[in-house]
Amino acid sequence: MFTDTAHEATRSLWLASKHHPFIQQLQAGTLPMATFRDYLIQDHHYLLEFGRLYDLAATQCSRPDQAAQLHANAEDLRHGEIATRETFFEKLGITPAMIANTPVAPTNYAYTSHLYRSLATAGVPGAIAGLLPCYWLYAEIGEGLATKDSPIPIYQAWIDTYTASDYTDAMSDQLALANAVATPDNQAELCQIFIRSSWYELNFWQMALDHEQWCVPEPS
Numbered sequence: 001m002f003t004d005t006a007h008e009a010t011r012s013l014w015l016a017s018k019h020h021p022f023i024q025q026l027q028a029g030t031l032p033m034a035t036f037r038d039y040l041i042q043d044h045h046y047l048l049e050f051g052r053l054y055d056l057a058a059t060q061c062s063r064p065d066q067a068a069q070l071h072a073n074a075e076d077l078r079h080g081e082i083a084t085r086e087t088f089f090e091k092l093g094i095t096p097a098m099i100a101n102t103p104v105a106p107t108n109y110a111y112t113s114h115l116y117r118s119l120a121t122a123g124v125p126g127a128i129a130g131l132l133p134c135y136w137l138y139a140e141i142g143e144g145l146a147t148k149d150s151p152i153p154i155y156q157a158w159i160d161t162y163t164a165s166d167y168t169d170a171m172s173d174q175l176a177l178a179n180a181v182a183t184p185d186n187q188a189e190l191c192q193i194f195i196r197s198s199w200y201e202l203n204f205w206q207m208a209l210d211h212e213q214w215c216v217p218e219p220s
């Protein structure tokens with residue numbers, strides 16, 4: 001099965017994400033709040049693209065049942081994870097203006113661009129394969145963190161998002177969809193896309209930890 005092969009191929013990349021200092025510090029409560037805020041702002045930009053890509057893939061999908069599932073994923077994302085993050089922004093005093101004025105960091109830009117590229121080069125199956133590690137890795141990270149609470153309530157609230165049943169249920173649908181669109185002809189390409197997304201996931205933690213920025217300010 002495609003998802004088994006892809007999972008096996010990314011074992012070490014996923015382990016590195018699960019053990020990344022960002023995640024360890026989040027659980028221990030030692031992650032600087034400024035770093036968490038920065039992550040949330042970058043991730044908000046990321047999640048908006050994530051939703052757009054699901055919608056775009058849905059419009060290009062020839063199977064009505066799969067198109068409906070992709071649209072539903074976009075809606076679930078907006079009503080679920082993106083809405084939960086709004087409550088974090090309120091608690092932390094992060095305003096829409098602050099978000100709008102924060103440029104998308106290089107790794108974040110590269111990651112979302114990779115997702116669009118996957119749709120452009122490998123079609124709807126490419127987009128599905130590229131988006132799958134986003135859901136699946138976070139569910140596994142949540143599972144790994146569930147054994148011990150973080151002493152910082154908002155860090156624990158973040159962890160709880162990824163162990164909640166609505167999130168893990170959506171995960172199973174994603175796995176089934178990925179296996180439905182994988183064929184003997186496209187499987188190797190989909191696997192490469194999945195691996196690259198997993199690599200970007202790992203880089204995303206480091207981006208947040210480093211407060212990564214462009215060397216030269218963005219043109220206005």
Ligand SMILES: Cc1ncc(CO)c(N)n1
Pocket residue numbers: 043046047081133134135138201204
């Ligand atoms: C970068 C990234 N990957 C995956 C998820 C989970 O949807 C997220 N919120 N952010």
